[in-house]
Amino acid sequence: MRSSTPGSRVRESLRLALVALQFLTRIPLPNVKVGAADLRRASALFPLVGLVVAGAGIGVRAALGPLFGAATATVAALAAMVAVTGALHEDGLADTADGLWGGDDPAQRVAIMRDSRIGTYGVVALLAVLGLRASLLLPLDLVPFARAVACGQVLGRASTLLLVRLLPVAAPATGKRLGAAVIGPLSGRGLVAAVVVVAGTLLVATGPWAPVPLAGALLASLLCVRLFRRRLGGLTGDTLGAANQLADLAAVAAIVALHRATLL
DSSP states (O other): OOOOOHHHHHHHHHHHHHHHHHHHOOOOOOOOOOOTTHHHHHGGGHHHHHHHHHHHHHHHHHHHHHHHOHHHHHHHHHHHHHHHHTTHHHHHHHHHHHHHHHOSSHHHHHHHHHOOSOOHHHHHHHHHHHHHHHHHHTTOOHHHHHHHHHHHHHHHHHHHHHHHHHOOBOSSOOOSSSGGGTOSOOOHHHHHHHHHHHHHHHHHHHGGGTHHHHHHHHHHHHHHHHHHHHHTSSBOHHHHHHHHHHHHHHHHHHHHHHHHTTOO
16 A cells, blocks of 8 residues: 655645646646546535635735726626636536526436527526626625625535535436536545635634625525425536535625624
8 A cells, every 4th residue: 555645645635726726717727637536536625716716806806996996896806706717607507597497307407408508597597696796796895805705705616515415416417517526525634624714714704703604605505405406306517506606696695794784
């Protein structure tokens, strides 16, 4: 059996971080060979990718705010975060909306989700989620904006870790983005890494109010579980993207509510 040294563990953790970043973003990175179980193992670092994406948005908001004002800078920050991910999750949201309400049975709904064309339900879902997120964030100064975006991006990606452990892959499975490749047990080290990133982000951003955005994202994720089980019989890569967007939005709404109540 191969011995595991601290150096080899660090190198492996860095490699898995590159796998997660390579998969969930369009950031130019060294190409990493991905083995059969690597994406599942790297999924523990999905919340960390959320922090990276949030950092891009916060940076744009901070840089452009003094030049163009908060509203323009906020819209640019949202666009920057979409660009960093290549609209991966937004595409999943649109495809999921088209499939969930565009078919008569689970197999037909999954088949509709395979179609790269966007339909009416997808357009409406995208406009609703993007519009709600923008309307929540536009009134915020930089600090509350950073809190909301960081919590939303981290909890949105953490939703994947929950859904793949509560739902099977929908049949016929598409495996379009995540799906079956992420399903499976996490190592103890991986679980600890995910919990540390999520808990650390929430505590730094909201202090004793950390359970509020956590509860919002958890509720959104569990509603997605119920919906996907009933309408599809399980999950696909697209549904994970949709859950990401809805959990993100719920967390942002929770942070904004705390801010408006002067609790943050």
